[in-house]
Amino acid sequence: MKRKNVSMRMLTLGLVTVMTMSCKEAKKEAVQEKNAVTVEAKTNTRETTAAGTIIDSYLELKDALVADSQENAAKAGETMLKKIAEFDMASIEASEQSELKAIIATAKDKATQITKGDIATQRAHFEGLSSAIVDFVAIAGTPTTLYQQFCPMYNNNKGGMWVSAVKAVKNPYFGSGMLNCGFVQAEIN
Template identity: 25%
Template sequence: MKNLALIPLLFVLIACQSKKNETEKSYMVENTELSAAKTEKEDLKFKSTGIQTIYSAYASLRDALVETDFETAKKYAQQLSIALESESKMQEAGIASNIFSAGEIEIARRHFYELNEGMEAILEGNIESGKINKCYCPMALDNKGASWFSTKDEINNPYFGDKMLKCGVIKKTLE
């Protein structure tokens, strides 16, 4: 009978060990993803830390929109607004603030389109090393089309997320 009482304890120990292994695997995946993101950003250098900060917040915002993660997008839109203000890019800072205060992700994506209208002027001529692709989706915004910027050669569409993740082309490369 004493051995039967140990069976539930054995199940608990096995379950805890399994959970520990899952947590360790998750931590390893997160660190690998962070390392990949860091490497991508290390390949791209700007002439000023202000523009580097702007692009870093921009890229995080874009990636959150790709993932259709509205709360994270709002967080990075706020960071981007602050970075743009510090570089006296007031029009773009206002648009980033609009993304932060948008009530839903589709409205945030429309403001993201407006933001991209001014981003090329901010980025062009300020790249010290690396490249940024200007990507374009002809179907975004009710088939009006919209652009975004990415260091990747792979299309990840922030206007549609996983609905049409690969819709788009690279139109131009900034170096």
Template identity: 35%
Template sequence: MRLVITGLVVAFSFTACNQPAETKSTDIVESTPVGTASPADLKDENVQNVYDDYLKLKDVLISSDFSGARQAGEQLAVSLSKIDGCENTAGLATKISSSDDLKAQRVHFTALSADVVALMKHTDVSSGELYVQYCPMANEGEGGYWLAAEKEVRNPYYGDEMLNCGEVKETIGVGKN
């Protein structure tokens, strides 16, 4: 079962909303320095909207607010629908928006995050940095990635239960190779 889930996450990351672009900038980060940063500015307005709406969804999941996650998921689905090839990812956001169960929302967030992380790796960043974070305990030990605007880990899979569980795995931004 673990192999199947890992395979699905890898498959999602390769499809990345079917965006045909080069990875402009990534950098592996060894540790998780604590600090804050402004959200990155992206060159494509539609992708910027996806990023901004994704961050809202992540933040309400950190707060363990299933109702807020429903609203944020609905808005993210609208933003994703404006990008060709992101229909399946928009469907994942819609599943979050239609769920009354926080645990189910977080499971859908795992697959959604795989797609959104891959999309961001294939977009041009005007300024700032995006942080790819990872919690090895998410999804019953299968692990889960997410994007953040800051290096400080705030875990959307566990909220207050394990707020700082995780680490920065990658930085996406101007000048990162």
């Protein structure tokens, strides 16, 4: 029995070591494969305040997923839906409004799914929401610098991207399971 416990501990230690090394190696490979290009978002004064409230609700949602809180993620999703509904596109250039409407529709859909799903479902829809937020910021602007981050281990090693207000990586896809797995891909300002 004692021998089995020792074997199980060794196996667990080995798995943790392999996962840690895989994350570090995948990070290194992803950095080499991609020259992180800074996403140049329009920093404009026209809607940065309204855009900022949408971004704030997104960041609240990200933090809830980092904390493994399904309930808080659902609440943040509801807040985000409210902030999206309040967003006025009147000051967005006419040539960009059609694209922004499509981006907002995607964000609404993903936020709606997050309000009613379990944490695994919330995380799956968060990935699409993150892409929509990057596209949203490219048109509407951002009042603060944001960091596009990436975890190469998410989604069966296909990876997953998210946006953060700080450079320090706090992974919303794995939460406490792999909290610091990932790296900064780009700076958005």
